[in-house]
Amino acid sequence: xxxxxxxxxxxxxxxxxxxxxxxxxxxxxxxxxxxxxxxxxxxxxxxxxxxxxxxxxxxxxxxxxxxxxxxxxxxxxxxxxxxxxxxxxxxxxxxxxxxxxxxxxxxxxxxxxxxxxxxxxxxxxxxxxxxxxxxxxxxxxxxxxxxxxxxxxxxxxxxxxxxxxxxxxxxxxxxxxxxxxxxxxxxxxxxxxxxxxxxxxxxxxxxxxxxxxxxxxxxxxxxxxxxxxxxxxxxxxxxxxxxx
Amino acid sequence: xxxxxxxxxxxxxxxxxxxxxxxxxxxxxxxxxxxxxxxxxxxxxxxxxxxxxxxxxxxxxxxxxxxxxxxxxxxxxxxxxxxxxxxx
Numbered sequence: 001x002x003x004x005x006x007x008x009x010x011x012x013x014x015x016x017x018x019x020x021x022x023x024x025x026x027x028x029x030x031x032x033x034x035x036x037x038x039x040x041x042x043x044x045x046x047x048x049x050x051x052x053x054x055x056x057x058x059x060x061x062x063x064x065x066x067x068x069x070x071x072x073x074x075x076x077x078x079x080x081x082x083x084x085x086x087x088x089x090x091x092x093x094x095x096x097x098x099x100x101x102x103x104x105x106x107x108x109x110x111x112x113x114x115x116x117x118x119x120x121x122x123x124x125x126x127x128x129x130x131x132x133x134x135x136x137x138x139x140x141x142x143x144x145x146x147x148x149x150x151x152x153x154x155x156x157x158x159x160x161x162x163x164x165x166x167x168x169x170x171x172x173x174x175x176x177x178x179x180x181x182x183x184x185x186x187x188x189x190x191x192x193x194x195x196x197x198x199x200x201x202x203x204x205x206x207x208x209x210x211x212x213x214x215x216x217x218x219x220x221x222x223x224x225x226x227x228x229x230x231x232x233x234x235x236x237x238x239x240x241x242x243x244x
Numbered sequence: 245x246x247x248x249x250x251x252x253x254x255x256x257x258x259x260x261x262x263x264x265x266x267x268x269x270x271x272x273x274x275x276x277x278x279x280x281x282x283x284x285x286x287x288x289x290x291x292x293x294x295x296x297x298x299x300x301x302x303x304x305x306x307x308x309x310x311x312x313x314x315x316x317x318x319x320x321x322x323x324x325x326x327x328x329x330x331x332x
Contacts, residue, residue, distance in 0.1 A: 096265035097283030
């Protein structure tokens with residue numbers, strides 16, 4: 001581990017130097033394995049938060065943002081114990097489904113990203129990759145979060161949105177909306193998906209990531225609104241064994 | 245039960261057995277004939293091993309159990325796996 005950044009009271013980004021990293025696509029994850037001195041080992045998947053390394057850094061840098069789960073087996077170690085210089089066993093990059101590729105055939109198509117809580121992590125990798133690749137594909141991010149204290153990447157998202165190059169961010173607060181919010185606290189609903197997302201006629205590529213219940217609900221709403229099921233890619237994480 | 249994940253999480257473990265990413269491979273369900281990417285399957289990771297179910301009909305698609313020096317891959321619910329391979 002090369003460095004850390006605290007993102008919220010319970011989430012931190014760990015910056016890893018990974019010699020020999022082959023590069024990755026935005027949206028992919030890694031499997032992290034921890035092994036105890038007695039040989040017991042356990043593995044979790046974590047989404048990669050950073051855009052693919054541009055080849056400038058040697059060794060290549062990969063960032064993970066880890067949300068600490070109170071009863072977690074792996075996340076407390078990664079967010080509290082792991083210190084700069086410690087080694088970490090990684091497998092990856094993994095996954096070729098939940099990815100956005102700026103060089104792909106559909107790279108200019110509008111994109112809708114819908115995040116539930118720390119499900120924003122792989123979507124942030126996609127947003128960072130869009131910027132790194134100089135893409136002007138129109139992007140909309142709808143970010144559902146408990147309250148403003150749980151927001152990941154708040155400053156960076158504001159900055160990227162203010163760059164005015166086609167990224168729009170909307171926030172949905174499920175428990176406490178900050179003063180001045182346009183809407184009271186509540187769950188992401190069909191009306192917000194319609195006003196903050198793309199209409200189905202624009203044929204957006206849709207990426208939804210969050211807890212299982214959130215992903216189910218959003219995917220249902222999108223299909224009911226007329227989006228093709230085939231255009232919606234989802235990534236769920238459970239309460240344990242979870243990602244990101 | 246809502247305590248499932250999706251097939252994306254099988255990527256690392258299946259990647260040990262296959263030479264390419266198989267989460268974007270398309271499979272056909274024996275039970276209902278639905279076609280989907282492995283990434284779209286519902287995976288319950290808490291069994292002894294991982295069990296992937298068809299999101300359409302709920303049938304078991306595959307089971308993967310990993311031991312220290314071997315793996316068991318049971319593809320009982322999959323009729324066909326379609327993999328993208330580089331042009332030779």
